[in-house]
Amino acid sequence: MTPEEEIDKAATPAEAPAVAEEIAADPYAELEADVVKWRELAVRTAADLDNFRKRSAREREDAIRYANQSLLEDLLPVIDNFEMGMQAAAQDKSSMIYVGMDMVRRQLNDFLGAQGVTEIPAEGKPFDPNIHEAVSHEVSADVADNTILRVHRRGFMLRDRLLRPATVVVAKNEKEG
Incomplete structure (x- = not known):
């Protein structure tokens, strides 16, 4: 039972x-x-x-x-300084210095691309606080409110992560000014 x-x-x-x-x-x-x-x-x-x-x-x-993230973050200021040198050398684009620096710039961009680094689009785009860092506002009648006028420092993404935000100047409405 x-x-x-x-x-x-x-x-x-x-x-x-x-x-x-x-x-x-x-x-x-x-x-x-x-x-x-x-x-x-x-x-x-x-x-x-x-x-x-x-x-x-x-x-x-x-x-x-994301193993190279720290290395890439340390490399970005060097690239910024190199870009400033490129701007100075751009006064005479036929000089060998400019031609050589342009070749190095292309190699750096290819290297960054191979590592999964992409530049954040900024100028003329709407301001996004997730990927842009506003350093100032300027009154502008030419563009819509909260549109990026200028980029002070380029921003970069490492695949889907923010590596460095773009430092930008944002448009402000004249009425609020």
Whole structure:
């Protein structure tokens, strides 16, 4: 007779606790309860292990994708200074200095592109505080309010992460001025 049948067979509620004690004392019922408990624990542990493996793989991929971020951040001020040198050398575009610097600029841009670095579009675009940093506002009747007038320092993205925001001057409505 199964434990359930024994409970159903109990004629009065007073006899039910005695039957429950007898079931609790049944070693097979205890073993079955242990089996269920350990099976649930094994399933949960397997799920936790699977989640851990997925998270570790994702973190490893991110580490590989963004491993050069610190190096690239340190390289950006050097590129800024190089661009200022290019502007000075641009007065005589036929000079060998300008031609050589232009070749180096192209190599730097190719290198940045290969690393997943892209320039943030700014001039003439609407101001976005997530990728632009406003250093000043200027009154302008020529462009819409909150449009970027000038770029002081170029901004860059490393794949889908912000490497450095673009430093910009933003247009302001004349009426608010």
